[in-house]
Amino acid sequence: MASAIALFGMGVRDILLIERNNSLGGILNQCIHTGFGLSYYKEELTGPEYSMRMSRRFLDLGIPYQTDAMVIGMEGDKVLTITSECHGLQQIKAKAVILATGCRERTREAIEVAGSRPAGVFTAGQAQNLINLRHLRIGKKVIIQGSGDIGLIMARRLQLEGYEVIKVFERLPFLSGLIRNKIQCLDDYGIPLEFGAQITSINGRKRVESVDMVSLDSEFRPIAGSEKRYACDTVIFSVGLIQEMELGRSAGIAFSGQVPSINSKFETSVPGLFVAGNALHIHDLADGASLEGEIVAKSASLYLEDRERFRSEAKAEIPYRALEPDQGHDAAFFDRLREKGQIVCIVCPKGCLLSPDDYGCKRGKEHFLQERHGKKRILTTTIVAEYQNVERTLTVRSKDPLPFDALVPVKDMLRKIGKMDSLDFSVDSGGTRIEFAAVPLS
Amino acid sequence: MHESYDICVIGGGVVGTAIAREATKYCLKVLLLERCGDVAEGISKANSGVLHAGFNVKSGSLKARFNVEGLSFFPELAYQLDVPYRLCKKLVIAKDDSELPYLEKLLEQGKKNGSPGLSIIGEAEIRRLEPLISGRYALYSQRTAIISPYELTIAYAESAQANGADIRLLADVCAIERDEAEDCFIIRTADESIFRSRMVVNSAGNHSDKVASFPAEQKHRLHPCKGEYYVLDTDASRFLKMAVYPVPPADGSGLGVHLTPTINGNILIGPSADYLDDPDDLSTTKPVMELLKKEAFELLPALRSANFIKSYSGIRPKLFNSETGKTFEDFVIEQHPAFSRYLNLIGIESPGLTASPAIAKYVVEQFVSRYFPLIENERFNPIRKSPIRRTKFLTPDAIRKLIDENPTYGEVICRCEQVSKAEVLLALRNPLGAKTLNAIKKRTHAMMGRCQSGFCLPKIAGLLMDELGMEPDAIYRDEPDSRVFLGRSR
Ligand SMILES: Cc1cc2nc3c(=O)[nH]c(=O)nc-3n(C[C@H](O)[C@H](O)[C@H](O)COP(=O)(O)OP(=O)(O)OC[C@H]3O[C@@H](n4cnc5c(N)ncnc54)[C@H](O)[C@@H]3O)c2cc1C
Numbered sequence: 001m002a003s004a005i006a007l008f009g010m011g012v013r014d015i016l017l018i019e020r021n022n023s024l025g026g027i028l029n030q031c032i033h034t035g036f037g038l039s040y041y042k043e044e045l046t047g048p049e050y051s052m053r054m055s056r057r058f059l060d061l062g063i064p065y066q067t068d069a070m071v072i073g074m075e076g077d078k079v080l081t082i083t084s085e086c087h088g089l090q091q092i093k094a095k096a097v098i099l100a101t102g103c104r105e106r107t108r109e110a111i112e113v114a115g116s117r118p119a120g121v122f123t124a125g126q127a128q129n130l131i132n133l134r135h136l137r138i139g140k141k142v143i144i145q146g147s148g149d150i151g152l153i154m155a156r157r158l159q160l161e162g163y164e165v166i167k168v169f170e171r172l173p174f175l176s177g178l179i180r181n182k183i184q185c186l187d188d189y190g191i192p193l194e195f196g197a198q199i200t201s202i203n204g205r206k207r208v209e210s211v212d213m214v215s216l217d218s219e220f221r222p223i224a225g226s227e228k229r230y231a232c233d234t235v236i237f238s239v240g241l242i243q244e245m246e247l248g249r250s251a252g253i254a255f256s257g258q259v260p261s262i263n264s265k266f267e268t269s270v271p272g273l274f275v276a277g278n279a280l281h282i283h284d285l286a287d288g289a290s291l292e293g294e295i296v297a298k299s300a301s302l303y304l305e306d307r308e309r310f311r312s313e314a315k316a317e318i319p320y321r322a323l324e325p326d327q328g329h330d331a332a333f334f335d336r337l338r339e340k341g342q343i344v345c346i347v348c349p350k351g352c353l354l355s356p357d358d359y360g361c362k363r364g365k366e367h368f369l370q371e372r373h374g375k376k377r378i379l380t381t382t383i384v385a386e387y388q389n390v391e392r393t394l395t396v397r398s399k400d401p402l403p404f405d406a407l408v409p410v411k412d413m414l415r416k417i418g419k420m421d422s423l424d425f426s427v428d429s430g431g432t433r434i435e436f437a438a439v440p441l442s
Numbered sequence: 443m444h445e446s447y448d449i450c451v452i453g454g455g456v457v458g459t460a461i462a463r464e465a466t467k468y469c470l471k472v473l474l475l476e477r478c479g480d481v482a483e484g485i486s487k488a489n490s491g492v493l494h495a496g497f498n499v500k501s502g503s504l505k506a507r508f509n510v511e512g513l514s515f516f517p518e519l520a521y522q523l524d525v526p527y528r529l530c531k532k533l534v535i536a537k538d539d540s541e542l543p544y545l546e547k548l549l550e551q552g553k554k555n556g557s558p559g560l561s562i563i564g565e566a567e568i569r570r571l572e573p574l575i576s577g578r579y580a581l582y583s584q585r586t587a588i589i590s591p592y593e594l595t596i597a598y599a600e601s602a603q604a605n606g607a608d609i610r611l612l613a614d615v616c617a618i619e620r621d622e623a624e625d626c627f628i629i630r631t632a633d634e635s636i637f638r639s640r641m642v643v644n645s646a647g648n649h650s651d652k653v654a655s656f657p658a659e660q661k662h663r664l665h666p667c668k669g670e671y672y673v674l675d676t677d678a679s680r681f682l683k684m685a686v687y688p689v690p691p692a693d694g695s696g697l698g699v700h701l702t703p704t705i706n707g708n709i710l711i712g713p714s715a716d717y718l719d720d721p722d723d724l725s726t727t728k729p730v731m732e733l734l735k736k737e738a739f740e741l742l743p744a745l746r747s748a749n750f751i752k753s754y755s756g757i758r759p760k761l762f763n764s765e766t767g768k769t770f771e772d773f774v775i776e777q778h779p780a781f782s783r784y785l786n787l788i789g790i791e792s793p794g795l796t797a798s799p800a801i802a803k804y805v806v807e808q809f810v811s812r813y814f815p816l817i818e819n820e821r822f823n824p825i826r827k828s829p830i831r832r833t834k835f836l837t838p839d840a841i842r843k844l845i846d847e848n849p850t851y852g853e854v855i856c857r858c859e860q861v862s863k864a865e866v867l868l869a870l871r872n873p874l875g876a877k878t879l880n881a882i883k884k885r886t887h888a889m890m891g892r893c894q895s896g897f898c899l900p901k902i903a904g905l906l907m908d909e910l911g912m913e914p915d916a917i918y919r920d921e922p923d924s925r926v927f928l929g930r931s932r
């Protein structure tokens with residue numbers, strides 16, 4: 001959407017956006033937590049709020065699009081084959097194509113987990129979808145492998161939904177996701193995290209019964225004698241994302257390793273075929289993916305307008321930096337924090353270390369003082385309610401942080417809302433009014 | 443009154459369903475009982491899927507006979523049953539001169555067995571046929587083919603059902619006794635149903651020794667032998683067209699770790715061979731997974747780690763010959779020592795898939811015929827049409843036509859395997875009434891691609907609930923109670 005909006009802004013009118021989901025927004029729609037948009041919209045939003053903002057803009061411009069439509073093939077000459085229930089099979093030739101097809105999750109095979117294949121094994125994003133969008137209960141006692149952001153976010157979500165998250169294992173000796181996510185998703189709930197450890201085997205015939213894990217040395221070799229078994233009924237893997245590039249592959253683009261080879265204009269080895277967002281490299285922030293979409297739009301527009309200038313400007317250099325986790329957030333780092341009584345700021349993704357001598361910024365100070373007083377957190381959840389005479393799934397967030405202990409009771413209270421007249425609403429909790437904002441997902 | 447049948451087949455694997463279908467060619471009342479929620483949940487879902495040419499099996503054995511005869515029914519049978527089949531051909535590779543004698547022995551055995559289309563070829567020819575495979579010599583088998591083993595099983599079962607057989611899923615046979623007065627067997631299942639049948643055919647795969655002992659003790663004991671596999675992404679299929687086997691290990695445990703293309707466009711690597719106690723232990727093990735990966739990288743250096751999308755295992759029902767101590771044992775197809783109308787099929791390991799139509803014919807013509815007059819069923823229809831068209835394999839024009847007729851063919855549910863909503867819905871409404879996630883997998887390949895259901899499970903669960911009205915906690919992976927969801931949270 002960011003690319004299409006930018007292209008429109010540059011005067012390109014013959015645009016078509018094709019999306020296989022039934023709504024615009026991509027993976028954001030299932031990311032009901034806050035943490036999006038601080039740099040792009042200068043405001044902290046939930047995934048659905050971010051996606052709604054962008055799709056409003058997109059729809060206002062009247063850019064043609066199709067949802068529930070999947071590109072099933074693309075030739076090197078940029079002829080796309082699309083199927084959809086509503087338009088049947090279409091074949092379209094484009095002058096330029098931007099692949100913003102996102103990524104998919106690695107599975108247990110990525111870390112060679114042996115054992116049986118019972119029910120109860122999920123990937124984190126899959127669990128997120130099942131819980132947030134389908135309201136399904138996927139288990140009771142959960143082990144999570146992987147400390148990437150999705151794993152951490154899911155740990156909190158599960159805990160709020162009444163699951164018991166027993167432990168999170170991370171193969172690396174340091175945290176792989178954002179430090180603020182460890183604080184607000186694990187530490188807040190007392191969920192233990194073990195570095196340098198991984199699940200080796202899943203046991204159970206019908207449903208998961210337990211997992212075996214082992215500690216790894218610095219070369220990722222299993223340490224003899226460190227094996228342990230944990231009883232659980234659910235295993236969630238959050239072991240990395242991998243670019244969705246099947247269309248690029250079918251069009252015959254060149255790769256370097258797993259990654260599409262591109263020039264400084266985000267153009268692949270097929271002229272006029274561009275890649276942006278998670279499809280190119282994994283962005284930990286949606287903001288970055290959107291900004292990249294705009295930059296790529298600029299390239300594509302130049303390509304359409306002035307091929308010669310485009311060629312002369314295109315250099316053989318990679319125009320982005322691949323995401324690397326901060327290797328400093330290891331066990332010793334978190335021990336030091338505890339010793340020094342420092343707290344990690346969770347107000348923005350920077351994750352500053354706050355102390356009475358150094359509050360980082362004004363909001364950091366507010367946060368620090370509040371933490372001393374008693375934790376407060378934004379509540380995000382989903383509800384099913386009638387809105388505009390249709391029963392829908394809505395994602396809901398509290399406009400202000402709530403006392404930590406109120407999160408679960410208020411969440412349960414929200415479930416009882418049968419009908420809502422406005423997307424901005426409030427509920428009464430023990431005499432205080434709590435304001436909420438909702439986004440309908442269906 | 444309990445339902446009464448002429449023949450009760452126990453086991454809905456490729457062999458049992460083939461027998462049930464064969465029996466419906468005659469005027470017989472046929473029942474098939476399968477303990478799982480679908481057919482093809484045993485050995486028949488986890489094997490190499492190869493229609494062997496018949497040079498690997500000892501001359502003069504039932505294995506050799508049924509292998510070669512079974513193969514001769516294909517591809518005709520595959521067309522009749524609308525099961526995808528591909529003549530992929532096969533190379534057995536000798537790495538150096540020292541292995542050449544093995545190939546010569548195989549060639550000679552193959553000729554004796556009557557297996558068609560065999561020759562020994564040299565380096566240059568190997569390279570021409572499979573540019574990425576290296577070897578000094580190879581036994582080149584031009585008649586080796588591949589088929590989807592579970593789709594074949596499903597097709598046999600649907601054909602049998604359409605021709606009058608009763609197929610009962612979730613029917614776990616737990617006791618059988620003889621009723622002399624009524625001249626029949628009384629068959630009891632775990633859910634306390636009772637069936638009566640004048641003849642019993644035990645085709646229970648890895649449990650056939652146990653089922654054989656239900657009416658009275660008998661001597662055969664199976665030794666489950668696990669074979670682990672890796673499945674490679676369809677993306678890797680460009681590396682290989684043929685099945686590529688090494689010279690088999692001397693211990694007779696199997697055919698050695700081989701590369702086999704599948705009908706769906708994946709490549710299988712495996713199987714290993716390890717004896718175990720539990721015939722239902724389908725777990726994979728780290729050492730074997732590492733070994734298979736290593737061998738795969740050696741055979742095909744172009745592979746990437748991301749190409750390995752899944753591991754699984756299958757279990758061979760092995761018989762040992764206690765007298766000779768040798769591991770080669772033939773298929774056992776014989777009447778129960780105490781009851782002549784109780785036919786046991788034990789040790790139907792490889793090439794059981796290939797042999798299935800020949801075994802079925804043999805069972806009906808040699809054994810069933812002794813107790814029932816084989817009167818032709820005039821209404822028998824050999825043709826079975828798969829209700830599902832796999833859009834993935836169709837041309838754009840064919841897809842366009844399909845969507846015009848049924849628009850739900852236009853909505854993709856499983857992205858990796860390009861499976862449409864129509865395909866999933868048709869699979870959900872399969873004639874056998876199988877309702878598990880595995881049932882959908884086997885019929886559509888949804889959830890079997892590179893994301894391993896990450897994206898499509900939510901959608902498929904939604905369809906099961908909305909279209910079939912299933913409660914979330916009734917959605918099973920495969921076996922009863924293999925619950926994927928514990929309920930709803932809203
Ligand atoms: C669980 C999770 C938590 C996250 N948390 C945060 C956070 O707190 N803060 C933050 O800023 N960022 C977060 N992110 C990152 C951010 O959401 C992503 O980086 C960003 O949304 C990626 O956008 P994208 O457009 O590149 O990909 P996507 O959102 O994945 O969009 C790709 C779209 O392409 C469609 N598509 C793919 N192939 C085809 C085809 N063949 N035909 C038609 N359509 C196709 C897909 O259906 C999809 O809708 C999170 C991500 C995840 C997964």
Ligand SMILES: Cc1cc2nc3c(=O)[nH]c(=O)nc-3n(C[C@H](O)[C@H](O)[C@H](O)COP(=O)(O)OP(=O)(O)OC[C@H]3O[C@@H](n4cnc5c(N)ncnc54)[C@H](O)[C@@H]3O)c2cc1C
Pocket residue numbers: 452453454455456457458459475476477478481482483484485486487488489490491492493494613614615616645646647648649650653668669713756757758759790791792793794795796797
């Ligand atoms: C690793 C491996 C690779 C192989 N590769 C090949 C190959 O490439 N080519 C080839 O031709 N052959 C191959 N085979 C052999 C082939 O797969 C088998 O011979 C064939 O599938 C056996 O089918 P079946 O019907 O006898 O057994 P199964 O498919 O196991 O069917 C038996 C059924 O009986 C059911 N059952 C068991 N107990 C009961 C009970 N008490 N009540 C009701 N139902 C019961 C089970 O649930 C099962 O569904 C391979 C085998 C293995 C293990």
